[in-house]
Amino acid sequence: MNRRLFGLAMFLLLAIGCASNSGEPSATNEPTSNPAPEPSAKEATFAEVSSLLGSKCLPCHGEGGKAGLDLRTHESIMKGASKGPVVLAGKPDESIMVHSLRGTNGIKQMPMSAVPLSDPEVEMIKSWIAAGAKGS
Helix, strand or coil: CCHHHHHHHHHHHHHHHHHHHHCCCCCCCCCCCCCCCCCCCCCCCCCHHHHHHHHHHHHHHCCHHHHHHCCCCCCHHHHCCCCCCCCCCCHHHHHHEEEEEHCCCCCCCCCCCCCCCCHHHHHHHHHHHHCCCCCC
């Protein structure tokens, strides 16, 4: 009987020891190697964003655009509309442009009289804004 108890105790100690070694660093075990970081999405360029805006948005937001928004140049995009900036560099989730393209935050989805941009197209614009909305 003692032999069975000893075997059971050893099994439990081994099982508890294995379960506690979850790969997380602790005072009693070595840290495991970190997994490789996932590849980040390709950072969009202004040329790509400008091309997309040109094909989808310029009919309404070119020279003398609706709501005072001209999307023809980097300078005019960063200037924004009559009510202020539509792009906050580095802050896509706070940028009116993203809310307009998604139809979120109480803003009507743009373009109003055309097919909305696809999710990948909106994500491209978000990545450009997140990377600082650079002009080149």
